[in-house]
Amino acid sequence: MREFGYQRVGDVAEAVAVLGDDPEARFLGGGTNLVDLMKTGVERPARLVDVRELPLGQVESTADGGLRIGATVTNSDLAAHPEVRRRYPALTQAVLAGASGQLRNMATVGGNLLQRTRCGYFTDVTVACNKRLPGSGCPAVEGEHHNHAILGASEHCVATHPSDMAVALTAFDAVVCYETADGPGELPLADFYLPVGDTPHLETALPSGALITGVTLPPAPVAARSRYRKVRERASYAFAIGSIAGALDVRDGVVHDVRLAFGAVASRPWRAREAERSLTGGPVSADAFAAAADAELAAAKVLPHNGYKVPLMRNLVVAVLTELAEEAAR
Known part of the structure; x- marks a missing residue:
């Protein structure tokens, strides 16, 4: 491991200024991914800027009925928050599926969004x-x-994004808030992660030196009936081989609103917009759910050993939406 300096900062402006003065510095939250990568030599920062003490550790309701989640909120606190559990249950389920209790106690929301692929070659x-x-x-x-990856990959990179939390946030149109030396900014999560293309080393659209300060979830009544389902290769905590965040609003047997996002199939959380378009305004049935999944997965490009993900994701879509539809009918 490269020898590095350590500095704790007390406010956001100081944190941004420190990174501006030292481009080889990195912000440190819980360190559950960054420190591991430092041990293997993938990450070699000259200095760690500890942001855990910044006043960004709250989950608060917004004036329009959404939620604002601070960047240093731990995954444990996020999953346990009563308003998250009530308004966005799939987000709670995703966080709980993502890691053991010990890791959730350390990992932060901002760090979770920035965690890097677990591809063995990386x-x-x-x-x-x-x-x-x-x-x-x-x-x-x-x-x-x-x-x-089976979606959105290129010949330059086929790695997948590891976050469970980000999949649920993607389904509910989350917005990432950040601070730079020039002031605050926002990025919809849909635009936060860059397509792979021929530059897989460029992972996010976050400006250089920016500090994530929080995530905003807009009001989404459909999210109150939502679910996160994760498939992994062992019952213990492991990264997904396929996952889905789904939400469904059914009125008089017709899909009024639906949200779908896939995990472990692309370099970023994958919003299944083609499937959503296919379902909206249509009937509620297993056949309709399967057809919507097929419409989304038609763009899949599989490699010799990951083609199983296509039927896996199809089955996940049908299973989760069927369960949500049955709940709505009770």
């Missing part, structure tokens, strides 16, 4: 990886890729 500095070393190649395409 985390091994002895092999090539376009995400880690641009232009070096993507050995996963011809190598180990059974848990890699």
Whole structure:
């Protein structure tokens, strides 16, 4: 591990200024991903700027009926918050599915959004990886890729994004708030993660030196009846091989509103907008749910060992929406 400095900051302006003066510094929240990557040599910051004491640890209702979640809110506190559980139950379920209690007690909302892929080629500095070393190649395409992307990938990178929380936030149109030396800014989560293209090393649209200060969830009545379902290769805590955040509003047997986002299928949380369009205004049935999933997954490009994700995600869509429809009918 590279020797590094450590500095604790007391306010947002100081944090942004420190990073502006030292481009090799990194913000430190819970450190549950960053410190691991420092140990393997993937991340080599010259200084860690500890932001855990910043006044960004609250979950608050907004004037329009949404929620504002501070960047240093721990995953445990987020999952347990009564308003999150009531208004966005899929978000609570996603956070609880994401890691053990010990990790949730440390991990922060801001850090969760910025966590990096667990692709074995990315985390091994002895092999090539376009995400880690641009232009070096993507050995996963011809190598180990059974848990890699089927949507939105390119020949330059087929890694997947590891966050469960971000999948649920994507389904509910979350907005990322940040601070720079030039002032505050916002990015819809749909625009926060960059497409892979030929620059997989560029992962987010966050401006250089920016500090995430929070996430805003707009009011979404449909989210009150929502669910997160995660499939993994072992019952203990593990990264998803496929996951879905779904919400459904049914009126008189017709889909009035629906939200769907997929996890573990792309380099970013995947909003299933084609499936949503297919369902909205249509009947509630298993056949309609399956057809919507097929419409979304028609763009899938599979590799020799990850094609199983197409029927897996299809089945997840049908199962979750069927359960939500049955709840609505009670």
